[in-house]
Amino acid sequence: MSMRIFDGFKFTKLPTPVHQMDPRAKFILVMSIFAICLMFSNLLVLLIVFFAQIPIIASAKSLRRWSVSMKGGALLATLIFVMNFLTGTTLMYSLAMTVKFLALISCFSVFFMTTSPDDLGLALENVGMPFTLVFTFTTAVRLVPTMAVDAQTVIDAQRSRGLELEKGNFLKRIRNYIPILIPLIVSAIRRSIELAEALESRAFGASEKRESLVTLRMKLSDYLTAIVALAFLTLSIYVYFYIRLPSLEFAFKLPSIWPWSYA
Amino acid sequence: MIDVENLCFTYPNGKEVLYNVHLKVQDGEFVALMGENGAGKTTLIRHFNGLLKPTTGRVLVDGIDTKKSSVASLARIVGLVFQNPDHQLFCETVKDEVAFSLKNFGYPEEVVERRVRGILETLDLISYIDSSPFMLSGGERKRVALASVLVWNPKHIVLDEPTIGQDYQQKDRLRNFILQLNTQGKTVIVVTHDIEFIAECKPRVVVLSGGRIVGDGPAVDILTDESLVDKASLVRPQIAKLMSSLSDIELPANVIDLFTARTVLASKLKRAGTCR
Amino acid sequence: MPIIEMRNLTFTYAGAGKPSILGTDIVVEPGEFVVLTGPSGCGKTTVCRCLNGLIPNFYSGEMTGDVKVAGLDIRKTSTMELARYVGFVFQNPENQLFSLSVERDVAFGPENLGLPRDEIRRRVDWAMQVTGLSHLRNMAPYELSGGQQQRAAIAAVLAMKPRLIVLDEPTSFLDPKSAQEILDVISRLNRELKITIFLVEHRLDAVSRHADRVIVMDKGRVVLDGKPSNVYGEEAWLIGIGVPKVTMLFHLLRKDGVSLGSIPITVEDATEELRRKLMS
Numbered sequence: 021m022s023m024r025i026f027d028g029f030k031f032t033k034l035p036t037p038v039h040q041m042d043p044r045a046k047f048i049l050v051m052s053i054f055a056i057c058l059m060f061s062n063l064l065v066l067l068i069v070f071f072a073q074i075p076i077i078a079s080a081k082s083l084r085r086w087s088v089s090m091k092g093g094a095l096l097a098t099l100i101f102v103m104n105f106l107t108g109t110t111l112m113y114s115l116a117m118t119v120k121f122l123a124l125i126s127c128f129s130v131f132f133m134t135t136s137p138d139d140l141g142l143a144l145e146n147v148g149m150p151f152t153l154v155f156t157f158t159t160a161v162r163l164v165p166t167m168a169v170d171a172q173t174v175i176d177a178q179r180s181r182g183l184e185l186e187k188g189n190f191l192k193r194i195r196n197y198i199p200i201l202i203p204l205i206v207s208a209i210r211r212s213i214e215l216a217e218a219l220e221s222r223a224f225g226a227s228e229k230r231e232s233l234v235t236l237r238m239k240l241s242d243y244l245t246a247i248v249a250l251a252f253l254t255l256s257i258y259v260y261f262y263i264r265l266p267s268l269e270f271a272f273k274l275p276s277i278w279p280w281s282y283a
Numbered sequence: 284m285i286d287v288e289n290l291c292f293t294y295p296n297g298k299e300v301l302y303n304v305h306l307k308v309q310d311g312e313f314v315a316l317m318g319e320n321g322a323g324k325t326t327l328i329r330h331f332n333g334l335l336k337p338t339t340g341r342v343l344v345d346g347i348d349t350k351k352s353s354v355a356s357l358a359r360i361v362g363l364v365f366q367n368p369d370h371q372l373f374c375e376t377v378k379d380e381v382a383f384s385l386k387n388f389g390y391p392e393e394v395v396e397r398r399v400r401g402i403l404e405t406l407d408l409i410s411y412i413d414s415s416p417f418m419l420s421g422g423e424r425k426r427v428a429l430a431s432v433l434v435w436n437p438k439h440i441v442l443d444e445p446t447i448g449q450d451y452q453q454k455d456r457l458r459n460f461i462l463q464l465n466t467q468g469k470t471v472i473v474v475t476h477d478i479e480f481i482a483e484c485k486p487r488v489v490v491l492s493g494g495r496i497v498g499d500g501p502a503v504d505i506l507t508d509e510s511l512v513d514k515a516s517l518v519r520p521q522i523a524k525l526m527s528s529l530s531d532i533e534l535p536a537n538v539i540d541l542f543t544a545r546t547v548l549a550s551k552l553k554r555a556g557t558c559r
Numbered sequence: 560m561p562i563i564e565m566r567n568l569t570f571t572y573a574g575a576g577k578p579s580i581l582g583t584d585i586v587v588e589p590g591e592f593v594v595l596t597g598p599s600g601c602g603k604t605t606v607c608r609c610l611n612g613l614i615p616n617f618y619s620g621e622m623t624g625d626v627k628v629a630g631l632d633i634r635k636t637s638t639m640e641l642a643r644y645v646g647f648v649f650q651n652p653e654n655q656l657f658s659l660s661v662e663r664d665v666a667f668g669p670e671n672l673g674l675p676r677d678e679i680r681r682r683v684d685w686a687m688q689v690t691g692l693s694h695l696r697n698m699a700p701y702e703l704s705g706g707q708q709q710r711a712a713i714a715a716v717l718a719m720k721p722r723l724i725v726l727d728e729p730t731s732f733l734d735p736k737s738a739q740e741i742l743d744v745i746s747r748l749n750r751e752l753k754i755t756i757f758l759v760e761h762r763l764d765a766v767s768r769h770a771d772r773v774i775v776m777d778k779g780r781v782v783l784d785g786k787p788s789n790v791y792g793e794e795a796w797l798i799g800i801g802v803p804k805v806t807m808l809f810h811l812l813r814k815d816g817v818s819l820g821s822i823p824i825t826v827e828d829a830t831e832e833l834r835r836k837l838m839s
Contacts, residue, residue, distance in 0.1 A: 033659075033699065138659045159657065165701075166653070170370070176334050177371040179354045180363040181431065182387030199383070202373035206417065210369060211654055218655035221611055222715065223642035227673025233666035233683060319734050320705050422599050447731055450598045450761060452799035476734045479764070479804065516736040521764050521804045521826055528830045532837050541804050541811075548808070549815040552836060 029089065029132040030165065037241070038080035039134045043143040045242035046131055052249040053127040056256045062265050063116040070123040073130065082133045089129050090122065097121055137161035142236050151230055159215070167208060174203045284309055285331055285361075285439060285470070289340035292326060300326045302494045303340075308472065310438070313465045315481045315502070316474045318491035319516030324474045327491065328441050331472075332361040344439070359388060362437035366444040368428035372416045377408065380416050381431045388435060402434045406460075422453050439470040446477040458484055482506060482520035482539040490515050503537040560630060562723050562755050563587035563610060568624035570605060570614060579605040581779040583624070589722065592749045592756045594766055594787075597776035598799045603759045606776070607727050610757065611645040612638035629722055643672065646716030648726040652708035656700040661692055661711045664700065668719040679718075686718040689752070690744055706737025710744060717748070723755040724748065730762060742766055763791075764803035767824040775800060787824045805829035 033039070038046075056069055077086045097118050104114035141158040145151060178199045179185070185196050259265070285308040292301040300323045308314055316324050329335040330342045333349040342349045345360060365371060374380040378399055385395045403409045406426050411419060416427050425445070433440070442461075446454050458480065461471055475481065481488065481502060488505040490498035492515045498505050506512065507523045519527070523539045530536040534551065538544050565585040571578040580602040587593055595603050608614040609626050616638045626633045629644040649655050658664040665686050669679040687693045690710045700708055709729055716724060726745065730738035746769040749756045760766045767773070773790045775783035777798045783790045791806045809822045809829065819836060823829040 136659050138663060155657075162657070162659065173365070173367075174370045176329065177363075177365045179334065180332055180358050180365070181371070181384040182355050182358050182435075183383075184353075184355050184387070199371075199373045203370050206372070207369055214649065214651060214654035215657075217613055217617060218647075218649060219657075220613060220617055220638045221642055221647040222668040223639045223671040223719065226639040226642065226671050229673050230670055231674070231676045231679070232670055233676065233679045234663060319736075420600055448599075448728075450799060451801040452598055455799075478735055479801075513736075516734045518735040518739065522808070524826045525805055525808075525829055525833075528826070529833060529837070532834065541808060544808055545811045545815070548833070549812055549817060552812065552817045553815075 029129055030085075031133060031136050031161075032082075032085075033136070034081050034134075036080045036134070038076060038130070041134070041245060042236055042238045042242040043135045043139045044146070044236065045238060045246045046135060047143065048246045049249040050127050050131045052253040054124065055253055057120050057123050057127075059256060059260050061113065061116050061120075063112050063119065064265065066116050066119040066123060070119050070126065073123065073126050077126070077130055080130060080134050082130070085133060086126065086129055089125065093122065093125050139236070142232065142234070145232070146236060152225070163211075166211075167204070170207050171200070171204055174200055174207070177203075284343075284345065285472075286343040287327075287330070287340075288343070290327075290330065290337050290342060291339040292323075292330070292335060293338045300494050304491075304494075304496055306489060306496065306499075308439075308470060310470055311465065311468050312470055313461070313484070313486040314470075314472045315484070315486045315488045316472060316491060317476055317481070317488060317515060317517060319476075322491040322515065323494040324491050325443060328363065328443060328472065328474060331357075331439070331441055332363050333357040334363075355387070358384075358437075359435065360437055361439045361441065362432040362435070363441045364429055364432045364443060364445065366447065368424040371428055371431070372424060375415060376413050377403070377411045377416050377419075377427055377430075378413060380427060381434050384431060384435050390435075398434050398436075402430045406430050406433075421448055422450075425449070437469075439472070440464060441472045441474070443474045444476075445473060446475055446480050454480055476517060478506065478517055478520050482522065483541065485540060490517075492516075503539055506539050507537050560589075561586050561627075562589045562629055563757070564625070564627040565606070565609065566625045568609065568622070568626055570609065570620055570622050572605075572618060572620040575620070578621075579779055580776075583776075583779075583781055585774065585781065585784075587723075587755060587757065589755050590749070590753050592746070592769055592771045593758065594763070594770040594773045595757065595759045595776065596761060596763060596773065596800050600778075601776040602779045603776060604727055607647070607725050607757070607759060609633060610723070610725050611647045612636060612641040613647075642668070642719060642721075644722050646719055646721035646724040648709070648712050648716055648724065648729050650728045650731045652700075652705060652712055652732070655712050656708060656715070659699045660697050661687070661700070661703070661714075662696040664711055665692075665714045665718050668715055672719065682718045682720065686714040689717060689748070690714040704737065705733045706740055709733065709737075709741050713741075713744060713748075721754065723757060725757045727759045728761065729758075730760065730765075735765075738762060739765055742769060745769070761801050763787075763801050764805075767791075767803055788822055791822070791824060 053069060057066065060066055077083055100121050101114050101118045104117050105111065137158040141154045144154045183196060183199055188196065287304055287306040290301055290304040293299045304327060316327065318324055326335065330337065330349060331344060333352055333354045336350050344357060349357060372380060374383060381399045381402060382395050385398060400409070403412055406429065408423070408426055408430060411423065416424060419427065445457060449457065461473065461484065465471055485502040488498065488500065488502045489496060490505060490511060497514060498508065498511045506520055507527065509519065512519050520539045522541060522544045526534055526538045526544065527536050535547060538547060563585060565583055568583040569578050569581050583606065595606065597603055605614065608618060610628055612633050615622055615634060628641060631641060633641065656664050657667055662683060665683045666679050669682050687696060690713055692710055692714055695703065695707060700711065703711065730741055733741065742765055745756055745758065748754045758766065767787045770787055772785065773787045774781055775790060775795055775798060782798065783795060791802045793810065796802050796807065803824055805826055806822055806824055809819055812819060820832055823832055
């Protein structure tokens with residue numbers, strides 16, 4: 021399972037319209053896509069939703085990293101397909117579930133790639149989350165790339181002492197990770213202590229009320245995005261209940277050899 | 284010999300870090316690798332034991348092409364001591380920590396026991412043999428990390444920023460220890476930006492800036508070259524600054540260490556008739 | 560009134576066998592630039608922690624003696640309260656910057672103090688201007704060089720308008736040029752803004768020109784305290800601190816029988832003195 025799947029969720033600073041969108045508008049957009057995905061099991065609709073995200077990702081200049089997370093999720097996607105098909109659902113349905121999975125990963129991937137943890141924090145504060153909690157969250161997110169660098173350094177240091185991670189039987193390989201995990205945990209603890217000292221020294225928690233320097237402001241484009249997203253959501257709900265969709269039902273399925281198969 | 288030929292390296296994320304680096308380090312040399320933070324020093328040394336493989340060009344260690352060799356096999360001849368000891372300490376006792384590498388390389392039990400004791404004696408850590416490495420002070424942990432690499436007696440030793448966080452006495456001991464290793468015939472490469480430390484050791488200095496080698500020569504020549512030093516975000520050693528501002532009074536300009544300066548000035552001043 | 564009054568302070572960390580500092584007496588007047596130095600383990604960091612309340616609030620242990628900072632007794636004042644008067648800059652820039660932009664990091668302290676937005680804005684702009692970071696305001700810390708990161712940390716502390724700034728080996732991870740730049744910034748804070756500086760540093764050659772006073776500690780005690788030129792002698796050398804090489808040079812020349820005037824602490828002073836002797 022590739023670690024690269026996480027690359028598709030890492031925030032990078034880029035001057036694109038998607039990056040500059042207010043996180044609240046983006047959140048409404050992502051949630052609408054999420055809801056639409058959950059609602060439908062129709063392959064046609066799901067394919068539309070999946071491909072409709074691609075121009076958004078392109079305008080965020082994040083296609084390459086998105087494709088990396090797609091590749092990383094390919095294994096899981098294949099698993100979903102296989103599990104569905106082998107337990108007796110139709111080919112089309114299995115494909116639909118796979119596309120649903122990929123569409124869901126994509127929309128969250130875009131969200132996290134284009135929203136800085138700080139902005140996310142501001143949005144959460146806006147909806148009333150206590151600052152301490154928000155800060156815990158944004159610090160955790162901020163520390164992920166730092167810890168990744170630490171992890172690589174620890175691996176390098178131990179390999180330089182002759183540790184061979186890829187050799188040995190299953191049990192030995194697990195034991196080989198102890199020299200990686202312990203320094204990593206110790207480093208994380210040391211880092212947390214230093215952070216805590218710095219926080220105390222900057223009067224963290226000194227005042228109950230807290231005005232932040234930078235505030236989120238919704239622009240016209242943000243309102244429009246949110247309205248359009250909600251409009252699509254409403255349309256989808258209508259379609260779901262009242263319109264019969266053309267079904268790509270090529271009802272091919274495996275003969276029911278499984279005792280638990282269901283149509 | 285460590286032979287770097289036309290080395291270019293780009294990280295997987297697209298960042299180009301080394302451009303056409305050409306470097307030959309003979310057996311038993313003492314080389315200081317200097318340059319600003321981000322110049323590529325850390326990237327370069329990771330090529331010496333195969334942690335990183337060249338994007339183009341090649342690195343030969345004692346004739347072995349690092350691209351065709353595993354890190355574990357290269358590590359036997361190139362010992363790399365990382366900057367932060369906390370990135371490697373994980374054992375319950377100092378003894379286990381130092382023995383770790385020997386066990387990885389497959390040394391028999393009696394040899395392990397003997398070597399571990401030997402290196403701990405040499406580095407003045409024998410009293411801590413059964414202590415937990417996590418309980419030691421920063422300087423002591425750094426020495427344990429050093430011990431854990433020296434214990435398998437690699438032919439070439441690379442130290443990444445060994446002087447950070449060390450006080451004057453500790454640096455003095457380190458300097459003597461490095462010179463001792465050199466006398467034993469080991470190649471020593473030190474990555475550092477501690478000018479005063481290097482000024483007292485006077486090794487060969489290789490300066491890296493923006494991923495390229497911009498200077499390579501004896502310390503007395505490199506560290507007195509003002510424009511070169513400035514380019515690499517370094518400063519000239521105190522003694523060098525002093526001597527260069529007095530160079531118009533017939534004093535040699537390329538003196539960088541305390542002892543030589545003292546000798547030169549003492550004789551000059553005595554001749555000038557200012558003795559008691 | 561002195562800004563730091565440490566009298567007969569002894570502190571043992573919880574669980575430690577012996578005290579880290581013993582009978583320490585340090586008095587600092589407002590506006591001074593004090594450098595604290597000494598071999599590893601001499602108690603420098605412990606002293607610093609007593610100045611902003613990390614001891615006893617963050618690090619517990621047994622304390623005897625008194626410490627008053629800006630008139631406040633550290634035993635009775637919280638770290639939060641002391642943070643209004645004392646700023647602390649740590650060794651590693653990475654772990655004291657919290658945001659994804661310099662501006663927001665500098666604003667962090669004033670935000671915590673609950674100041675109104677326009678006051679925060681004023682302070683942030685001013686702090687960044689003093690430290691020369693205004694053009695970097697939207698950069699993320701990981702995009703900055705080590706020297707710039709430390710300047711951001713200093714700006715972040717400055718924005719809280721402290722009367723005293725404590726810095727614990729701030730140049731450790733920096734290259735020599737950046738180290739010099741940081742020390743210039745710190746010196747400017749002292750000369751122009753009259754902020755008291757308490758700096759722990761090993762690089763005495765770089766910092767001596769700015770310091771009014773050097774305090775040397777060894778094994779938990781203060782052993783030397785005075786002007787740099789008075790402190791940098793044989794005793795300091797034997798304790799093992801990094802006395803500037805030009806100073807050592809003059810001490811050694813004296814031993815060789817050469818008569819020289821005053822002992823210099825900077826290259827410029829040394830040049831002048833030697834030039835005088837050699838030309839005469």
